[in-house]
Amino acid sequence: MENALVTIIFMALVGAAIGGFTNYLAIKMLFRPHNAIYIKNWRLPFTPGLIPKRREELATQIGVTVNKYLLTPEVFQKKLFTEEMRNSVLDFAQKKVQSTVFTDDKTILQWLQIAGFGHLPNTIETKIDTVIENQFLNVKNTLSSTTINELLPEEMHQAIEKKIPEAVSYLLQRGEEYFLSPQGETTIKNMMDDFLVSKGSFGGMVQMFLGDSTSLVTKLQRELVKFINAPGTKILLISIFSNEWDKIKQQPAINFLKDIDFEPILSNIQSYAKRELAIESRLNQTINHYWPTGIDYANNELLPKLVDKGFAEAEKQLEQMLIRLNLEEVVREQVNSFPLQKLEEIVIGIANRELQMITILGAVLGGVIGIVQGLIVFLIN
Numbered sequence: 064m065e066n067a068l069v070t071i072i073f074m075a076l077v078g079a080a081i082g083g084f085t086n087y088l089a090i091k092m093l094f095r096p097h098n099a100i101y102i103k104n105w106r107l108p109f110t111p112g113l114i115p116k117r118r119e120e121l122a123t124q125i126g127v128t129v130n131k132y133l134l135t136p137e138v139f140q141k142k143l144f145t146e147e148m149r150n151s152v153l154d155f156a157q158k159k160v161q162s163t164v165f166t167d168d169k170t171i172l173q174w175l176q177i178a179g180f181g182h183l184p185n186t187i188e189t190k191i192d193t194v195i196e197n198q199f200l201n202v203k204n205t206l207s208s209t210t211i212n213e214l215l216p217e218e219m220h221q222a223i224e225k226k227i228p229e230a231v232s233y234l235l236q237r238g239e240e241y242f243l244s245p246q247g248e249t250t251i252k253n254m255m256d257d258f259l260v261s262k263g264s265f266g267g268m269v270q271m272f273l274g275d276s277t278s279l280v281t282k283l284q285r286e287l288v289k290f291i292n293a294p295g296t297k298i299l300l301i302s303i304f305s306n307e308w309d310k311i312k313q314q315p316a317i318n319f320l321k322d323i324d325f326e327p328i329l330s331n332i333q334s335y336a337k338r339e340l341a342i343e344s345r346l347n348q349t350i351n352h353y354w355p356t357g358i359d360y361a362n363n364e365l366l367p368k369l370v371d372k373g374f375a376e377a378e379k380q381l382e383q384m385l386i387r388l389n390l391e392e393v394v395r396e397q398v399n400s401f402p403l404q405k406l407e408e409i410v411i412g413i414a415n416r417e418l419q420m421i422t423i424l425g426a427v428l429g430g431v432i433g434i435v436q437g438l439i440v441f442l443i444n
Contacts, residue, residue, distance in 0.1 A: 071437030075430045082429020087422045094407040115403055122398035130391035136382045144378050153370045157362050165351055165358040172346040184343040191340065192333050199329050206320065212312035220312075227308065231300045239291045242284055251287075252280045 093113050100107040114121065142148075175183050205214075212220070241247045290296055350357060377384075411418065 067437070067441040070440065071434055074433035074437040074440075076433065077429075078433025078436070079426040079430035082432070083422050083426030085429070086425030090418050090421065094403060094410075097403050114406070118399065118403075122395040125398050126391040126393075126395035129394045134385075134390055136385055139381055139385070140378060144374055149370060149374055152374075153366060156366050156370060160361050160366065161358055165361070166349070168349075170347050170349055172343065174350075175346065184346060187340075187342050188337050191336055195333050195336060196329060199325070199332070203317070203325065206316040209316060210313055211316050214316050215312075223308065224305070227304045228297075228301055231297055231304060235291050235297060235300070239288055242287045242291070248280055248284060251283055255280065255283070 091112075092109060094115065095112045096110050097115050098111050100110040169177075172181070172184070175181055215223075242251070354360075
């Protein structure tokens with residue numbers, strides 16, 4: 064009886080050791096060895112461990128599971144495109160804009176310098192000079208290659224031609240008034256005296272013969288007035304003016320500007336434009352200076368619309384973005400590249416107590432089986 068008890072205890076201990084060690088070994092073989100072990104060309108069975116051996120399949124299945132069931136477009140929509148998230152983004156944007164853009168700390172020029180556009184004022188002024196110079200050259204080229212007839216619109220041609228008779232009438236009227244005035248009378252007398260003097264002795268003889276030239280001046284005044292008021296005079300002058308205008312129209316406009324030096328004009332226009340625009344001094348003001356109500360507009364109008372538009376576009380493009388992101392492949396690559404030793408530490412660290420219990424359970428079951436075997440041996444003998 065004593066021998067039987069020793070046998071049963073011995074078999075129980077052996078069974079417990081075998082059961083516990085078997086479970087411990089099975090747990091270890093989930094991860095170890097990490098690589099296959101070869102004896103020459105023969106690979107040792109059960110190497111590498113289960114998880115290293117099936118790592119590629121495991122990574123693929125995890126990727127499929129994550130992509131199809133865990134991180135779906137619906138999940139992202141529920142988590143990202145909520146009213147709470149929208150309000151958080153809007154609140155962040157409003158605070159950021161208020162604290163950085165609409166402040167009195169930085170001028171527009173300083174913002175441009177931060178963005179790498181500090182040279183913008185000089186660039187703008189250079190561009191202004193170039194634009195003005197190009198336009199100036201275009202005007203000169205147009206004046207050089209275009210006649211006045213081509214340059215002026217038809218309405219102006221008609222207006223000028225209509226004004227010629229009026230101008231002639233005005234000149235004749237002013238001429239009559241002048242010749243009948245004391246000043247005109249004096250002018251006629253002086254011209255007559257100068258004419259007679261220029262003729263030498265003959266002129267002196269005529270002057271002695273006529274005596275005082277006042278009566279002759281009066282006659283000349285009357286004749287000049289008759290000539291001015293004669294219908295033919297007006298017609299003649301209108302014809303002369305019209306013919307001259309026709310000749311002028313056929314000439315390039317630049318012919319009337321030959322004596323003008325355009326370089327100082329161009330330089331003055333450029334200087335005036337830059338002086339009036341005052342680009343740098345205008346940029347040396349804050350945004351608040353030009354737009355004092357900008358913060359209210361940004362907070363109440365601009366930013367809410369931008370956030371809503373951004374959320375709408377992001378939600379619309381979410382599925383395509385996830386397709387391009389290819390989460391399945393990303394997860395597969397990450398699982399494949401994750402160190403096995405670290406994975407083993409994580410799993411064992413999380414389930415250490417449960418794994419120990421499995422080992423103990425194996426020992427208990429092995430011990431029970433050993434006791435049962437001992438009893439069977441005892442009964443048989």
